[in-house]
Amino acid sequence: xxxxFEIGVKxxxxxxxxxxxxxxxxxxxxxxxGRLAAGTKLPATRHSADFFGxxxxxxxxVYEKLLREGYVVTRNGSGTYVAERVSTARGVVARPTQAGRxxxxxxxxxxxxxxPGPRRxxxxxPDPRLNDFWLRPDVTASMSFWRDATSGVSQxxxxxxxxDFRPALVDSRLFPLDVFRRIMAKRLRGLEKRxxxxxxxxxxQGNYHLRTAITRHIAVTRAxxxxxxxxxxxxxxxxxxxxxxxxxxxxxxxxxxIEDPGYPPMxxxxxxxxxxVVPVAVDSEGLIIEQLPRNVxxxxxxxxxxxxxxxxxxxxxxxxxxxxxxxxGAVIVEDDYDGEFRYDGSPLEALRTRDAADVVFYVGTFxxxxxxxxxxxxxxxxxxxxxxxxxAKNCLDWHCPTPIQIGVAGFIAEGHLVHHVRxxxxxxxxxxxxxxKSLEAELGPWLVPIPSFYGMHxxxxxxQTRDLERLTESVSEQGVKxxxxxxxxVGPPDRTGLVFGFGALGLQGIARGIRSLxxxxxRFRGAA
Numbered sequence: 001x002x003x004x005f006e007i008g009v010k011x012x013x014x015x016x017x018x019x020x021x022x023x024x025x026x027x028x029x030x031x032x033x034g035r036l037a038a039g040t041k042l043p044a045t046r047h048s049a050d051f052f053g054x055x056x057x058x059x060x061x062v063y064e065k066l067l068r069e070g071y072v073v074t075r076n077g078s079g080t081y082v083a084e085r086v087s088t089a090r091g092v093v094a095r096p097t098q099a100g101r102x103x104x105x106x107x108x109x110x111x112x113x114x115x116p117g118p119r120r121x122x123x124x125x126p127d128p129r130l131n132d133f134w135l136r137p138d139v140t141a142s143m144s145f146w147r148d149a150t151s152g153v154s155q156x157x158x159x160x161x162x163x164d165f166r167p168a169l170v171d172s173r174l175f176p177l178d179v180f181r182r183i184m185a186k187r188l189r190g191l192e193k194r195x196x197x198x199x200x201x202x203x204x205q206g207n208y209h210l211r212t213a214i215t216r217h218i219a220v221t222r223a224x225x226x227x228x229x230x231x232x233x234x235x236x237x238x239x240x241x242x243x244x245x246x247x248x249x250x251x252x253x254x255x256x257x258i259e260d261p262g263y264p265p266m267x268x269x270x271x272x273x274x275x276x277v278v279p280v281a282v283d284s285e286g287l288i289i290e291q292l293p294r295n296v297x298x299x300x301x302x303x304x305x306x307x308x309x310x311x312x313x314x315x316x317x318x319x320x321x322x323x324x325x326x327x328x329g330a331v332i333v334e335d336d337y338d339g340e341f342r343y344d345g346s347p348l349e350a351l352r353t354r355d356a357a358d359v360v361f362y363v364g365t366f367x368x369x370x371x372x373x374x375x376x377x378x379x380x381x382x383x384x385x386x387x388x389x390x391x392a393k394n395c396l397d398w399h400c401p402t403p404i405q406i407g408v409a410g411f412i413a414e415g416h417l418v419h420h421v422r423x424x425x426x427x428x429x430x431x432x433x434x435x436x437k438s439l440e441a442e443l444g445p446w447l448v449p450i451p452s453f454y455g456m457h458x459x460x461x462x463x464q465t466r467d468l469e470r471l472t473e474s475v476s477e478q479g480v481k482x483x484x485x486x487x488x489x490v491g492p493p494d495r496t497g498l499v500f501g502f503g504a505l506g507l508q509g510i511a512r513g514i515r516s517l518x519x520x521x522x523r524f525r526g527a528a
Contacts, residue, residue, distance in 0.1 A: 003041040011053035019054050024062045031071045031082055040082045042072065133272060142264035145487075163513035165482040167308060167457035167501035168337070168368070174424065175371050179416055184407040191403065204399035205390050206233025206378070213412035214364070214378055221340050221421070223349040224362060226380050232389050233400050237337060237365040237377040239393075241266045244298075244333055244361055245273035246392045247385065252276070254297040259287055261488035263307045266300060266335065279490040282306060286313030289320045299325060302335045303351045308488045308499045310452030310459050312348055322351075325359045331382075332360045338368045338455040340421050343429045345453045358382050366408060368456065368503075369421050376400060376408055428456060431502040431510060438514040439500070446521050447498065459485065461497035467524065468496060474520040480513045 007030050012019035030036040043051040048059030063080050066072045073083045126135045133139060146166070205211070211228040218224040234240040249256065251274025258267045260279030271277050275298070280291045287301050299321070303313035313321070325332050334351045342348070352362035365377035381389055393399070411417055435458055439449050447460040468484040475482060485497040498517075502510060 003043065005043050005051060007035060009052050020058050020062055023052055023054055023058070024065060027062065027066060028069075028071055031066075036082045038082050038084045041078075042080045042082070044079060139268055139271070141487075142268045145264045161479070161509065163480045163509045163516070164504050165480065165498075165500050165502075165513055167483065167499050167503075169501055169504040170368055170372065170456070171424075171427075171504050172371055172373075174427070176416065176420060180407065180411055183410040183414065183416070184403065187406040187410050188403060191406070204394055205229075205386070206231065206400065207402060207405035207409060209413070210405045210409035211378075213409045217412055217417060218350075218362075218364060218380070220418070222336060222364075223347070224352050224380060225354045226357070230357075230380050230383065230386070232379045232381060232386065232393060233405060234377045234379060234393065235397065235400055236367060236375045237335065237363055238265055238269070239396065240363045240365075240377050240379045241269040241333070241335075242272075243379065243389055243392050243396070244363075245270040245275065246395075247388045248298050248331060249273040249275040255293050255295050256298040256300065257287075257292050257296045258300045258490070259302060259306065260490050261308055261485060261493070262300070262490075263302070263335065264488065267490070270298070270300070277490075281494065282309055282311065284311055285317045286311060287317070287321065289317060289324055292324060294328070296328060296330050298331055298333060300333045300335065301351070302337070304336055304339045304348055305452060305454035307335070307337065308457065308459055308483070308485060310450050310455060310457065312452065312454065313351070318351060322356055322359065330359070332356075334360055334362045336362060336364050339364075340369045341425050341428055341456060342454050343425070343432060348454070352380060358384075361385070369417065369424075370408070370411070374404060374408065376404060428502065431505060431507065432458065434507045434510050435500055435502050435514075438511055442514045442518045443521070450497075456503040457499055457501040459497055459499050461485070461495050465496050466521075468498075470524060471517075471520055474523070475513075475516050478516045478520075480516045482513070482517070 009026055012022045045056045045059040045063065048054050048056050052059060063072065067074060070083055072080050074080050208228060210233060211231040214231050215226050215228055234243060249270060254275050255278055256270045256275040257278050257280045259282050267277055278293050281288050286303060286306060292299065303318060305312065332351065336350055339350065350362060352360040362380035363377065366374050379389065436449060439447060439460060446462055448463060449458055449460045452458060468486055472482060472484055483499045485495060485499060486493050
């Protein structure tokens with residue numbers, strides 16, 4: 001099969017002695033500028049008249065010169081391809097190869113002594129044409145949440161696996177991809193018989209079968225009772241936050257209360273929509289209702305397993321929050337990102353019960369209970385807001401990919417999600433117990449774990465203030481990635497501590513990471 005070759009070539013006049021030179025220069029320039037990317041297949045020389053307007057012999061000679069100079073490579077029985085390139089101070093050039101003997105064409109094609117093109121502009125300085133909101137340091141830091149400041153030294157010693165304590169990571173290796181692949185194949189065969197069609201904007205709420213499966217799943221795992229008409233499918237939880245911000249916020253008017261500490265990317269979505277974001281402290285019972293602004297319009301909470309502290313909102317505090325929202329005419333955004341994973345105590349229902357359906361927007365995701373790469377989440381919304389949410393969703397991307405939606409719907413409907421959650425709940429419980437034992441045995445003199453019964457991470461506070469920047473940098477050099485509580489606060493932190501995610505770690509990794517932290521704390525015993 002011939003390649004799709006859309007590089008425009010200026011053809012020489014018929015009979016011109018410069019046709020080889022011109023073709024050589026244009027192909028070389030296309031390679032060095034990147035218009036012909038590494039690995040691109042060049043047209044076969046037998047079609048040179050169609051693509052380049054030159055004879056086959058001329059094209060062969062040009063290709064041979066490009067080959068000798070390292071701009072292209074040949075693959076036996078396959079063709080000629082653009083070579084991999086390396087960057088130099090003079091720009092991007094092809095990898096050099098040993099030059100061969102000069103041919104008659106070499107004498108006709110003169111060396112190219114042109115200077116390299118202008119360098120790309122330096123974008124380290126903000127361009128005034130950009131929206132300055134996205135240039136703010138706090139916004140940049142929040143949206144670079146998963147990027148560590150010490151990424152340059154976050155390398156495990158040779159032969160030692162990386163220990164990643166960052167929260168909200170999942171062990172993707174344990175997901176039953178073979179089962180999901182079989183279900184996807186089956187559902188795709190169904191699309192062959194009945195291809196998906198475009199619908200009106202109000203019809204792109206999400207695949208009906210997926211929305212129905214979601215209602216059944218959250219009814220069993222989170223006691224959320226709703227109908228498929230109450231569910232909007234989103235591209236992950238972050239898009240859900242963005243949609244809620246677009247539809248609930250009046251710029252420069254709406255006051256949005258967020259938990260402090262809390263999930264940084266969530267607050268950015270509301271700030272970008274023009275909300276007046278107000279941080280509210282969290283204690284052992286959850287969000288402190290007494291600190292909510294009187295004029296608040298939206299209250300964002302993570303009640304079952306607060307991120308990052310891990311505390312669960314008490315029944316007393318939940319009732320007070322719902323009463324406050326109704327009295328003030330506010331709405332509540334409930335983030336239930338890992339509520340499926342409960343380890344101890346009685347099941348804790350979501351804040352969004354049938355009685356609270358008029359004021360609570362429930363946000364869930366498949367990133368933690370299935371795979372982050374799916375990029376699927378959902379909003380269970382009050383009926384009065386659904387039409388507006390659908391319109392905002394369609395403004396963004398119309399709807400989520402249909403094949404992925406129907407695949408996840410089948411995975412849930414056939415019972416595989418319940419089986420996977422049950423298996424991972426058992427595994428995560430073992431990891432959590434190992435983590436708590438290691439914290440007590442190795443880090444007891446320094447850290448006190450915060451009690452929690454849900455989720456995939458445990459937070460622990462220091463008995464005395466510590467230089468966490470030095471500590472995290474030290475363990476990073478030993479191949480251990482971990483977040484401090486400090487990075488989750490909007491205002492000055494009221495405590496210091498670390499967040500231990502165990503979703504992506506095995507038992508040995510947990511033990512090794514805790515030992516590295518212990519050794520670093522001993523070295524910095526005097527840093528307070």
